[in-house]
Each structure stands twice: as C-alpha cells, then as structure tokens.
C-alpha cells in the first residue's frame with residue numbers, strides 16, 4: 051500500500067508485542083484443600099458439592115456427595131459436623147450450614163427416588179462384612195460400587211447398627227434410615243440378618259476373599275454401685291434397643307440417667323417421651339466437660355430434662371438414690387465432697403459408655419486386641435491378613451461419620467488388596483486459611499437457622515425435632531460458601547488483568563493464562579476471592 | 590449509587606461476574622467477548638492501574654455507544670505505552686495531539702461531528718492528572734464552560750509518571766515524588782496546595798461529574814454508562830494506582846485503590862449540575878495508615894522516625910471527606 055508522506059511502516063496491532071517475556075513469576079490455577087473437606091471424617095468434598103448445588107443442580111450435587119458417603123439424609127441429622135467448626139466463613143459472619151444443605155440434598159434424593167446404579171462389571175471377588183452399622187454399610191456400598199460381591203451379616207433383624215438401635219427416632223426417622231439403606235440393597239448388596247457371626251476364620255473358608263469387621267461397641271459399661279435388691283437398674287443401650295423393638299421398658303414415673311454423653315441425653319429424652327414425669331441426668335463433672343454434643347444438651351434441657359452436674363450415684367435403693375456432690379479440684383477432676391442428698395427414682399439407667407463385645411466373635415478372638423479395642427494398620431487391616439476392621443471397635447472417635455469414613459477407607463484398601471495392588475491416597479495438605487481469602491468480595495449473609503419443633507410439643511412423641519430447609523433456604527445457604535481454594539468462576543481474574551492475559555473458557559471450564567501477554571503482576575492472585583490462584587516461579 | 594444491588598450472597602455485586610448471575614447482571618468486563626478497547630501487548634508496567642482503568646472505562650463507553658466513539662488522548666503514560674510507532678493497542682478511533690490540548694482537540698472533534706450531522710458518534714477526551722489538572726486545565730475549563738459534548742476522563746495516578754514521577758497538582762500532601770523529596774522538616778509534598786478537580790468541575794455546573802477507582806469496577810462501568818446518557822460536558826475522575834510511582838507491589842494495585850476509598854482519602858461520589866447526588870458508602874473502614882504503609886512514597890512517615898503528626902494530618906483529611914460526602918452509612922460502621 052502507498053504510504054502517506056514521512057510514514058515508512060504500516061500500522062500494526064500491539065498484539066505482536068509479547069509482553070509475557072517480562073515475567074519472572076506466573077500465576078497458576080490450583081485446587082487447594084478447604085478446611086471443611088479436611089475436617090470431614092467421611093472425606094467428603096464439601097466445597098465441591100456445595101458448588102454444584104449452587105446453580106440448582108441438586109442431583110449432580112447429590113451424586114458428587116454420595117461418591118464419598120452414601121448417607122446424606124442421615125448425616126444431615128446425626129453428624130456432629132466438624133466441618134462447620136472449621137469453616138472459614140465463621141470468621142466473616144457465621145459458618146456455612148453445610149449439614150443442613152447435606153440434609154436437604156439427602157431428603158430431596160429420597161423424595162425424587164434417585165438410585166445408585168449396580169456396578170457395570172463384576173470383579174468375581176466375594177467380601178464378607180460383619181455388622182450392618184454405618185461402618186459396615188459404608189464398606190459394603192463402596193465395595194459393591196467397585197464390582198465386588200458383598201454379603202453383610204448382622205445379629206439384629208434390621209440393618210443400621212446404632213443408627214437404628216441407639217439414635218432415637220425423633221432425631222433420625224426410620225423412613226429416612228430405611229430409604230438410604232434400601233438404596234444399598236438395590237445395588238445388589240446381600241443382607242443376611244439375624245445372623246450372628248462367631249467365627250471369622252470359618253468365614254474365610256466359605257470362599258470370602260476378605261472380611262470387614264464392624265461389630266461396633268455393643269456392651270454398656272458397668273460401674274459398681276451398691277444397691278438394694280429391689281432397686282431397678284437398667285443400661286441405656288438395652289433400653290434404647292428395646293424401645294426400637296417395640297418392647298416398652300418399665301421405667302416408672304421418675305427416671306434417673308447416670309452419665310454425661312450423647313447416650314445419656316438420648317435415653318433421658320426417650321424416657322420423657324415414654325411418659326416419665328421426670329427425667330434427671332446425674333453427671334459427675336460440669337456441662338463444659340460433658341462428652342455430649344452441646345446441641346444435644348441444649349435440646350434435652352429445652353425438653354425439660356433436669357441435670358445434676360457435679361454429682362455421683364452412691365447407692366441405689368428401691369425408690370430413691372443417694373447422690374454425692376462433687377467439686378472440681380485444681381486439675382479439673384471431680385472429687386467427692388462428703389455432702390449427700392436423696393433423689394427419688396423409680397429406675398436408674400446407666401449410660402456410662404460402651405465397650406466392644408469381643409465375645410461376639412467367639413473363637414476368632416485370636417485377633418490382636420489392645421485396651422479393649424482392635425488395632426488396625428494404615429490400610430485398616432487387623433493383625434490377620436485379609437481381615438480388616440473399622441468403626442467403634444477400633445481406636446478412633448465414635449461417631450456415625452467416622453464409621454462411614456472407616457468403611458470407605460477399608461473398602462478402597464480391600465479392593466487394592468484383592469487386586470494385589472496398593473491404594474495410594476493423594477494427600478492435599480495445602481489447607482486454605484481465612485487470611486488467604488480476599489473476603490472483600492463476599493457480601494454479608496448470616497446463616498439460616500433450622501427450625502425446631504416446639505419443646506413442649508416434642509417431648510410428647512417421637513416425631514422429628516429438627517426441621518429441614520426448603521429449597522430457597524438451601525440454595526441461599528449453599529451460596530454462602532466461599533469456595534475456599536477452588537475456583538467458582540466469579541470472573542475476577544478475567545476482569546482485573548491489566549493485560550487481558552486471562553482467557554475465559556466458558557461455564558464450568560474455568561480460565562487459562564495467556565502466557566504471551568501475562569507480565570506476572572499478580573493482581574489476579576491478590577483479587578481472587580477464594581485463593582485459587584498462586585504465583586509460581588517461571589523458568 | 591446507580592448500580593442496582595443484586596441480592597446474591599456468594600459474591601454480591603462486588604466481583605466481576607459469576608456464573609450464577611444472569612447476563613444482564615454481570616459486568617461488562619466479565620463478558621468473554623468484551624471489546625478490549627485497549628488490547629494486549631501494550632507496554633504499561635506490571636500491574637498498571639491506568640491501563641486497567643482505561644480499558645474498564647472505554648469498554649463501558651463502547652458498550653453504551655454501540656462502539657461508536659473517538660478518543661482524544663493527552664500525552665502521558667497511557668498514550669506512550671499504548672502507541673509506540675507503528676504499533677497500537679487501541680481498538681477504537683484514537684487521536685493524540687499534545688500534552689496540554691486534549692480537551693480542546695476533543696472539543697474540535699465534537700464540533701466537526703456535529704457539523705457533519707453525526708450525532709451518534711461520541712467523543713471522549715482522556716489524560717493523566719498532569720495533563721488534566723495542570724497543563725490542560727485551561728482548555729478543560731473552557732470545554733466545561735461551553736458545555737461541549739465530550740466526556741473527559743482523568744486517570745489520576747497523582748504525579749507525572751511518564752517523565753519520572755514529578756509532582757502534579759493532584760499529588761497528595763506528604764507524598765514523595767522526584768520533585769518533592771522526603772527531606773527536611775516537612776518531607777514530601779506540601780500540605781494545603783494542589784487542586785481538587787472534581788470539585789472544580791462541579792463549580793462549572795456541567796451535567797455530570799463523578800469519581801471512581803479501579804477497585805470498584807461495577808461502579809466505574811455504571812458511571813461511564815450513565816455519563817454517556819447525557820449530552821454536554823461530563824467529567825469522570827478515576828483513581829489509578831501506579832506501582833512504579835507509588836512504590837507499591839504490582840499485585841496490590843486494586844487493593845491500594847480499595848484502601849484509598851475505605852480510608853476516606855478518596856471519596857467516591859456523583860454530582861449532577863453542580864450538586865452531589867450520591868456517594869458510595871465505606872464498607873469496611875480503615876485508618877489511613879493501612880493505605881499509606883503499602884507505598885514507598887510514604888515510607889518516610891514510618892521510618893527512620895514515625896511521623897504521627899503527619900499521619901494524623903492525613904487522617905483529618907480523610908475524616909473531612911467522610912463527613913463532607915456522607916461516606917459512613919449506619920450499616921457500614923464496622924471496621
């Protein structure tokens with residue numbers, strides 16, 4: 051082209067100038083570990099399923115959730131949600147109500163009848179699971195998903211373990227429990243109920259390639275309490291078990307429960323519902339030292355349960371108990387004071403904790419035990435090759451969620467063991483802390499409180515106490531998540547780059563850095579709300 | 590403020606976009622097909638606030654005018670880094686003449702378009718603070734006085750950056766520049782001098798005056814869009830941190846602009862026909878120190894000897910802005 055006077059070069063775009071050559075560091079998109087995920091005993095990817103739920107894709111969110119834990123509706127009711135205790139949002143306003151969204155997804159799945167497909171390929175391996183509590187069921191579910199034939203044997207007549215025979219209906223309605231267990235049955239897991247296993251080795255001879263032991267802790271701990279012959283003393287586990295089986299235990303008008311754990315709260319609340327006029331908990335230490343979950347203590351108190359903190363039972367008579375007052379010493383241990391009082395009581399229920407009943411295993415008691423528990427190695431295997439264990443019977447926290455986590459971990463290791471490989475967990479210990487987030491971009495949004503049944507009404511029957519969220523609440527709650535350490539496509543990086551060096555790939559696909567132009571200023575890293583971009587040295 | 594608040598809790602209306610917002614509720618910058626009036630390959634420093642502010646503003650102006658704009662640029666970084674012959678980063682019709690005459694040239698372009706009956710093509714004048722508050726001030730005041738149909742945007746980085754950080758009439762008190770060294774009894778720029786151009790523009794009672802920063806993209810976009818809905822002389826003053834001149838980390842450009850607003854040192858407001866009509870409330874108030882300490886141009890206030898007297902003086906300027914522009918609403922009182 052003919053150029054004007056004094057012009058020698060054609061006009062060009064600056065795109066020819068690759069300013070990326072100035073760079074010494076470059077931004078990189080990463081997936082970091084949100085604290086909630088890190089704290090979940092079942093290893094759920096909470097941030098991920100919240101992210102999926104945020105646009106209303108509930109089924110996809112539910113499927114992402116059950117990839118780790120088959121019981122969202124149960125979790126949403128009984129899990130003590132350690133995830134929420136570490137949620138970064140708590141430092142901004144309040145923790146995300148993870149547990150309530152989980153329950154919403156679980157209930158929604160039940161309502162819609164979503165199913166879990168049976169495995170496409172059968173592995174040919176047969177695995178025996180002993181115990182149909184959360185640990186056993188979780189292992190069965192994961193093993194079945196991997197294509198193994200799974201048989202679950204349990205001594206009781208309905209599966210669920212302590213989820214059925216411990217946790218009362220008003221906290222976990224049985225339709226919910228049944229619905230989530232039925233889904234596992236529908237995958238082809240075979241349940242052999244009313245079948246007590248008393249020889250594990252024999253089972254191995256039956257053609258099982260591996261065994262997962264999850265017999266829980268079924269035995270109520272006893273304490274020596276001098277008692278007259280006419281005193282009525284029961285144990286909490288038996289009482290709860292009887293109630294579940296429809297055998298109304300005779301408790302009388304005034305019931306005293308001895309202990310400060312969740313079982314004590316549950317059995318006292320149950321006694322009230324069975325018609326006791328008064329249910330009193332006697333515990334030797336203070337409220338803040340009680341092992342029971344604080345929410346459960348609150349709910350019990352709301353229902354009119356009385357608690358005698360710093361008290362022990364000295365003697366049980368026919369219609370009364372002798373109680374001794376305690377005082378905390380300098381180290382915070384309760385010490386007797388020599389001060390006594392009398393408490394009217396028609397029955398005394400002991401809720402002093404549970405022990406593993408190894409006698410249930412009969413002559414297979416040759417497996418190593420230690421301090422009344424069964425130790426396992428990092429693959430969940432016991433001292434006997436091919437026999438794995440988890441849940442309340444191994445040294446760990448005793449919660450439903452921990453059991454579910456054990457079941458999953460054991461299943462993955464059993465699978466590897468059957469295939470003669472090993473299971474390598476990819477650990478991500480790059481945990482996102484609050485100060486790494488750019489919280490300017492999150493609007494203030496307090497969390498939604500789940501409605502509870504009025505205390506006066508609820509102590510009369512076994513209907514569920516805590517209500518769930520409706521869809522709009524659940525969506526709001528899910529969207530409160532700050533997506534710690536994982537991109538949620540807020541477009542900030544794409545917007546703030548002075549060099550247009552970020553390429554937006556479209557919904558669900560995230561972003562890419564155009565290294566031809568990125569000068570490495572790091573604004574995208576600073577302005578990323580969720581700490582999902584880091585600067586790395588550029589070679 | 591003119592942006593509609595979006596009841597959306599994860600990122601409210603503060604982030605650039607978000608997959609969950611409808612296309613209408615997203616910022617112009619979140620559009621994968623945005624116009625990029627200032628495209629890649631420009632030679633601005635790492636983290637340059639001026640390059641960012643210019644793209645934000647001009648993309649919004651393009652959207653508002655169906656891409657029919659002509660920009661007249663004063664001499665300065667924005668001009669130099671975008672057009673080293675024979676390359677240009679501009680994807681709009683763009684004209685550069687001199688350091689001091691951008692408002693006058695813009696007036697001329699507007700007059701020529703008017704003579705040709707092309708009322709749909711709109712004119713933008715733009716320049717740095719030196720070009721605007723100092724050397725081009727007379728031309729700008731004339732443009733205001735005649736109410737010429739031009740939107741003039743000043744990208745204020747508070748000094749003459751392109752020639753090596755000399756003081757301008759927009760350099761804040763106590764700031765160190767090449768011509769206001771941090772020496773003597775009262776180090777840095779003097780107190781009590783300089784010009785507040787948004788207020789001077791308001792005194793001309795032109796249809797629209799606004800301030801904005803690169804820290805609040807949605808606000809800036811809304812203001813440019815609104816400005817394009819008026820005819821006559823309009824003025825937007827955008828605070829654009831300069832990592833080189835301010836001695837700040839390149840990654841902190843937006844953060845520093847945000848702290849300028851949250852401390853009250855840079856009030857964000859809008860005025861129509863000489864009257865303030867809206868201001869953006871502070872969300873999380875901070876002391877001016879939070880803002881100052883990230884910048885080497887103020888480092889002499891902290892070492893070798895801490896100058897509480899000077900910091901307090903700067904704080905009083907921020908407090909005065911807060912009172913004058915009503916920057917603290919009842920809900921935003923937390924710090």
Ligand SMILES: Cc1cc2nc3c(=O)[nH]c(=O)nc-3n(C[C@H](O)[C@H](O)[C@H](O)COP(=O)(O)OP(=O)(O)OC[C@H]3O[C@@H](n4cnc5c(N)ncnc54)[C@H](O)[C@@H]3O)c2cc1C
Nearest residue numbers: 181183184185205211212216247265266441442448449450
């Ligand atoms: C009253 C109560 C309330 C609780 N509330 C909560 C709560 O709200 N949240 C929470 O997270 N945790 C709670 N827990 C704890 C939780 O229930 C347990 O930690 C969890 O159920 C343990 O799971 P598991 O699978 O190890 O054992 P279990 O749930 O005890 O299941 C073991 C199963 O093995 C069967 N079994 C035992 N031996 C044999 C054998 N030899 N052959 C065949 N079958 C056998 C048993 O019948 C039982 O079904 C509560 C516990 C109790 C007692």
Ligand SMILES: Cc1ncc(C[n+]2csc(CCOP(=O)(O)OP(=O)(O)O)c2C)c(N)n1
Nearest residue numbers: 664665666688717718719720748749750751
């Ligand atoms: C009449 C005239 N005097 C001096 C200069 C040199 N000069 C070029 S840019 C510039 C400073 C620009 O400062 P500002 O307007 O604040 O823009 P910035 O570079 O800071 O963005 C100066 C002094 C010139 N080009 N013309």
Ligand code: SF4
Nearest residue numbers: 086137138531532534
């Ligand atoms: S904000 Fe979201 S990702 Fe972060 S800890 Fe809480 S629930 Fe997890």
Ligand code: SF4
Nearest residue numbers: 633634637666750831
């Ligand atoms: S000197 Fe400042 S204004 Fe000029 S290009 Fe560099 S960062 Fe931008």
Ligand SMILES: [Mg+2]
Nearest residue numbers: 717718748750
């Ligand atoms: Mg300047």
